[in-house]
Amino acid sequence: MDDTKQIEPESFQTEDMIINVGPQHPSTHGVLRFVVRTDGEVIREATPDVGYLHRSIEKIGEKVTWHGYVPYTDRADYLAAMFANQGFCMAAERLGNVQVVRRGEFCRVIACELNRIASHLIAVGTFGQDIGAITPFIHALRERESINNLMEEICGARLTYNYLRIGGVGYDIKPETCDRITAFIDHFVPIVDEYNRLLSNNKIFVERLVNVAVITREDAMQYNIVGPNLRACGIQWDIRRDIPYSVYPELEFDVPVGTGEKGTLGDCFDRYMVRILEMIESCKILKQCLKMLPKGPVISKVPIRFRPPAGEAYSRVEAPRGDMGFYVTSDGTEYPYRVRIRTGSFTSMGLIGKLSRGIMLADLIALIASLDVDAPEIDR
Amino acid sequence: MDASDIYQRLTQQFAGDVSDFNGEALDPYFSVKASSIVTVCTYLRDESDLNFEVLSDLTALDLPKENKFQVVYHLYSYPHHHQSVLKVDLPREEARIVTVEGVWKAANWLEREVFDLFGIFFEGHSDLRRIMLPEDWVGHPLRKDYVEQEEYDGISTQREPLVPGVLR
Numbered sequence: 091m092d093d094t095k096q097i098e099p100e101s102f103q104t105e106d107m108i109i110n111v112g113p114q115h116p117s118t119h120g121v122l123r124f125v126v127r128t129d130g131e132v133i134r135e136a137t138p139d140v141g142y143l144h145r146s147i148e149k150i151g152e153k154v155t156w157h158g159y160v161p162y163t164d165r166a167d168y169l170a171a172m173f174a175n176q177g178f179c180m181a182a183e184r185l186g187n188v189q190v191v192r193r194g195e196f197c198r199v200i201a202c203e204l205n206r207i208a209s210h211l212i213a214v215g216t217f218g219q220d221i222g223a224i225t226p227f228i229h230a231l232r233e234r235e236s237i238n239n240l241m242e243e244i245c246g247a248r249l250t251y252n253y254l255r256i257g258g259v260g261y262d263i264k265p266e267t268c269d270r271i272t273a274f275i276d277h278f279v280p281i282v283d284e285y286n287r288l289l290s291n292n293k294i295f296v297e298r299l300v301n302v303a304v305i306t307r308e309d310a311m312q313y314n315i316v317g318p319n320l321r322a323c324g325i326q327w328d329i330r331r332d333i334p335y336s337v338y339p340e341l342e343f344d345v346p347v348g349t350g351e352k353g354t355l356g357d358c359f360d361r362y363m364v365r366i367l368e369m370i371e372s373c374k375i376l377k378q379c380l381k382m383l384p385k386g387p388v389i390s391k392v393p394i395r396f397r398p399p400a401g402e403a404y405s406r407v408e409a410p411r412g413d414m415g416f417y418v419t420s421d422g423t424e425y426p427y428r429v430r431i432r433t434g435s436f437t438s439m440g441l442i443g444k445l446s447r448g449i450m451l452a453d454l455i456a457l458i459a460s461l462d463v464d465a466p467e468i469d470r
Numbered sequence: 471m472d473a474s475d476i477y478q479r480l481t482q483q484f485a486g487d488v489s490d491f492n493g494e495a496l497d498p499y500f501s502v503k504a505s506s507i508v509t510v511c512t513y514l515r516d517e518s519d520l521n522f523e524v525l526s527d528l529t530a531l532d533l534p535k536e537n538k539f540q541v542v543y544h545l546y547s548y549p550h551h552h553q554s555v556l557k558v559d560l561p562r563e564e565a566r567i568v569t570v571e572g573v574w575k576a577a578n579w580l581e582r583e584v585f586d587l588f589g590i591f592f593e594g595h596s597d598l599r600r601i602m603l604p605e606d607w608v609g610h611p612l613r614k615d616y617v618e619q620e621e622y623d624g625i626s627t628q629r630e631p632l633v634p635g636v637l638r
Contacts, residue, residue, distance in 0.1 A: 325548070
């Protein structure tokens with residue numbers, strides 16, 4: 091056919107598309123929005139838009155008393171409320187020079203490590219769900235439910251615990267609760283193998299994650315990536331071990347790091363695997379704590395009208411989403427002068443814009459899930 | 471290296487730009503002149519025995535009694551396990567400082583947050599927009615003299631306190 095029109099190459103050119111992801115997309119783990127510019131399936135740039143869950147927790151800190159602020163810190167990261175409690179209490183104790191009683195410290199560590207397992211279960215479960223595997227999520231929530239029951243026994247709440255007090259903890263852990271925690275650990279450690287069968291060794295799951303969105307050591311330092319995401323880059327850094335607080339120096343545990351076992355060091359799979367390994371380490375810590383749990387009071391004497399001397403303190407705790415910093419300033423009154431909460435998710439989000447360039451749209455979901463960002467913790 | 475050694479190093483290198491070392495504070499800190507923050511930070515990052523690779527936190531304090539803002543930098547070095555706290559005083563009416571985004575990329579978002587909630591302007595920042603609040607929000611909530619607007623987009627922001635006397 092000689093009248094066939096020659097198609098000109100220019101008409102094949104593609105246009106960039108702007109796609110909106112969120113704020114109610116289930117993979118965004120809360121209320122979090124991305125404006126994605128794509129060329130077909132390939133992302134040119136993903137711009138995070140945060141702030142939907144901003145509840146001005148820092149401003150509230152200036153309005154309530156020192157003791158009264160502890161329940162508000164729960165809401166900073168509601169998947170890991172215990173750590174925010176601990177971060178704030180530690181900063182207040184440093185300022186007021188309050189010694190925490192020994193049993194109180196152990197109760198704190200027990201509660202925190204249970205909370206870490208619960209938080210990592212959500213991270214691992216929703217990771218599977220985002221990739222398209224619903225079953226592991228249900229299995230993870232089943233185990234988390236047992237932890238919620240234990241938490242309810244310990245402090246009466248299942249999500250926002252308000253368990254820690256300045257100077258110790260609110261309630262003692264009863265011997266029968268200790269038995270139930272031991273029973274849970276014995277039940278849980280074999281369950282991790284189940285996750286390995288369901289997810290970690292699942293070919294479809296692994297191939298979605300290996301070599302995707304690799305974080306290099308330089309990026310991790312420049313963007314201040316912390317916690318499991320940092321360790322996934324092969325950097326062995328854990329606040330519990332390297333800037334010790336509470337009774338962690340007396341406990342033995344390993345700091346798992348990414349190895350790049352399936353692909354590249356610092357890819358999505360490493361970030362997933364570090365969390366699985368950390369759950370086992372938390373179980374080790376729990377067992378030791380239950381064995382070492384001393385007798386005595388759980389809270390030291392702290393005045394109700396707590397007025398720490400003027401000054402400032404910065405405390406760091408190793409939360410499930412990394413280094414959680416509380417920068418607390420006192421002017422000597424009953425109210426904090428300023429409370430600043432520095433969270434791991436916030437700095438991780440800053441890196442997503444860079445990591446998303448050139449990856450597929452579906453990989454963006456894997457990337458968000460692998461960083462385990464938590465919208466309330468970003469926005470505070 | 472402890473905080474006073476770090477401060478000694480900096481006074482030798484940048485005489486006059488760093489001052490007011492407070493070694494008695496729980497986290498010892500010192501002041502840096504606003505104009506030299508980038509050179510001091512670059513020096514702290516690049517010297518091999520200081521090696522502050524990480525900007526842990528960047529925030530601000532509002533001190534209306536002294537009529538100033540303080541921008542606070544928490545630095546940490548993973549290899550050396552030491553930390554350093556830098557403070558920069560800015561006058562309240564002319565709150566401007568050069569960005570440290572070129573030294574640590576993490577400063578991008580942290581400075582945006584300070585800009586949003588304190589209204590401190592970071593010169594040379596690549597993307598200085600509000601981050602937590604909507605673009606058309608009036609005022610900077612973490613300032614001590616902040617007064618909440620009565621309504622936003624036709625929605626009232628006022629309410630009676632649930633427990634009288636609890637909020638101040």
